Amino acid sequence: MSVVLRGVAPLGGEPTDVLIDGESIAEVGPRLAGDDVMDADGLVLLPGLVDLHTHLREPGREDTETIASGSAAAALGGFTAVHAMANTDPVADNAEIVEQVWRRGVDIGLVDVRPVGAVSHRLAGETLAELASMARSAAAVRVFSDDGRCVHDARLMRRALEYVKPFDAVIAQHAQDPRLADHAACAHEGVLSGELGLPGWPAVAEESIVARDVMLAEHTGSRLHVCHVSTAGTVEVLRWAKQRGIAVTAEVTPHHLLLTCDLLRGYDPAFKVNPPLRPSEDVQALRAGLADGTIDAVATDHAPHAAHDKDHAFADAAFGMLGLQTALGVVAETMVGTGLLDWAGVADRMAVRPAQIGRVAGHGGALVAGLPANLTLIDPAGAWTVDPARLASRARNTPFAGRSLPAQVVATVLRGRLTVRGGKIMTGVNA
Template sequence: MTRLLVRGARILGGDPADLLVEDGLIRQVGALGAGADAPNGAEVIDADGLVALPGLVDLHVHLREPGREDAETIATGSAAAAAGGFTAVFAMANTSPVTDTAEAAERVFDLGRASGRVDVVPVGAVTKGLDGAELAELGLMARSRARVRVFSDDGRCVHDARLMRRALEYVKPFGGVISQHAQDPRLADAAACCHEGEVSGRLGLPGWPAVAEESIVARDVMLARHTGSRVHVAHVSTAGTVEVVRWAKAQGIAVTAEVTPHHLALTTDLLVGYDPVYKVNPPLRPQEDVEALRAGLADGTIDAVATDHAPHARHDKEHAFVDAAFGMLGLETALAVISDLMVRPGLLDWADVARVMSTTPARIGGLTDQGRALEVGAPANVTLIDPDRQVTVDAAASLSRSRNNPWHGRTLRGAVHTTILRGRVTHSIESTVMESAS
């Protein structure tokens, strides 16, 4: 029997309590007594001053394997995820080959299990080869060992309304969800790389209007109402999208939405230096959109925070802005950004963080053993956070294989201390510090 005792953690930011873990399950919650000895053979974590949350769950991650292991592997991405407090991540399908068959999904699933750091859950493609022409093997992927429940052509929009309707109808019987990259290609073509507005005009960059996102979201929520199926809006980036989602929820439509830390914090003004690290899809937006996203997350219109962790090798990112690859890293910094941006100003409390970064993402993705309350009998998936610890981000120190980190040089307050997956420590700041010292 393996035992772990977490002493004095503030569960969801509340009063201190002890968590006793045995064989991967939480066996006791509550004070064992100040003078009580730890059970025989138990590893002890002193969590005085730390906040305990259910292990974080990321609905939107690019791990690049198979096909682009020069940018990231499932092993390196899993290490970065564990360092960020995550115990489960959903790996997007735009790999090479595309995850559009049961065999491809099972390969990602098996590689994730071999890594041992986090539960890697494959996302299946909606269409074969992400080409937007023919549905992929949705049913076979759902029935495979990988048990795929989230489907997305992320990076490309399922822009054909008839095909999107068919996909929604197909996944409904087994409780699947379509995660849509909302970008009408007729309004924002492949050259678009900057929010359409004053900055794009001044910099001479091809613009992407907000309506390219909002029009697809409006169409998709109506298709979800028509089919009675579930649609999930990936990386919401505009105030108009927030309003569409808010309206749809008021109508009882089965829509959920996610927002990235970078869209909550960074604005299009950062593009004035043409630094390609800030090139992301969808693009950074003006301050008024950022404010609407924060308000939408705070009031529950937006359901989840997802990183859209998108590692790129230097030879793909270090180009002129218009030629550089889209995307930025996010796994290791997400919790700190949300702590600094949303918790410290009082927009969210730690129970809210558990909701938007663990419980709700797990529910949306159909994970029954993740996002559970820290209570007796639950799997011991736990993230311990030091809410007062300041961290200055160093891109070179990332556990990811890539370095396209938009937070480099920024100081954030609130850091992951320890990550525990089914009772086993997968990351600890104390061991990291010791390793660095050695």
């Protein structure tokens, strides 16, 4: 059934109609006709959002999230494609596991689920995982990461960069030198961490790994992606590397664009994340880096946890926050509301560039006739209050509970099919 979005505002243009027929955008222009007409007056049409960094927990921790529940959260957040990280149980370090994740995403059909393959066997950082078999599998893996752990051995990192180059794949690094910030480190190292008695996570633990890895990327001529950038120093390293023409890209999370380490004063584990929340000067540097393109993309690092893993004393609680349904609102508040990005800039950082980095065909394209209809329709004037109980995820660990966020997702379209309409899932989930 064809669908017309009536009076929608495309990026940088006058209100018009968009006709979706089959899996593609059939026509863009005035007074179009179709089987179903949606009034989109005052709404903004974006390419479907693409997340480079999502934890769906399946297989192994289906009590916290499943591919079905995570896909629903993603669609409701305006995403049409997500990259599912490899730190599952068993680890996604072989073709069998990544194909299992990919096929489950296909069966559910709410978003395109792109598995991320592990860099090292069992995330142990000792030997390379089955990179070639995952790249050549039906899942066609193009992003590899040990996220949650740093590939701290320089020789292994070099080999990984060399190995994935023929596949035009990218190594996504969790930059955390374990000798400078070990598994116990849980707060930005500074005066506040000392006052609170929390083990410190110094900025240099991130910056030193990024500096090393951009040099390895230059040496190998391969692609490097830096996960969840959190410090002003890392932004400067990235800026230097890009000026040299090194093939490095980077992402920032919504929570690192908004929240600061001052929130840790209450010892609320909802604010425990890795890398940790940083001071306001780092937040401002991250916003500036995203605005000028030094940081290429926004990625959620959606990390659901069961209550029995999160509701502990701060030092003992699990790291991570939900992010799929709140990402667009946080970006609207921190970047659009401050004038640092317009909606075209949001589309670039949340759809176009992530799709390019992850090599996700059919996503992040221009809103023109003939291209796949992977789209997100938003109300820029809408506002909503985050209620953990109403989120689609099986987990409830959001740091934004009770907070009002701007910009509501009205509809999400995956290959011409409405997956979300009126803020509600339109497609049955095969949970």
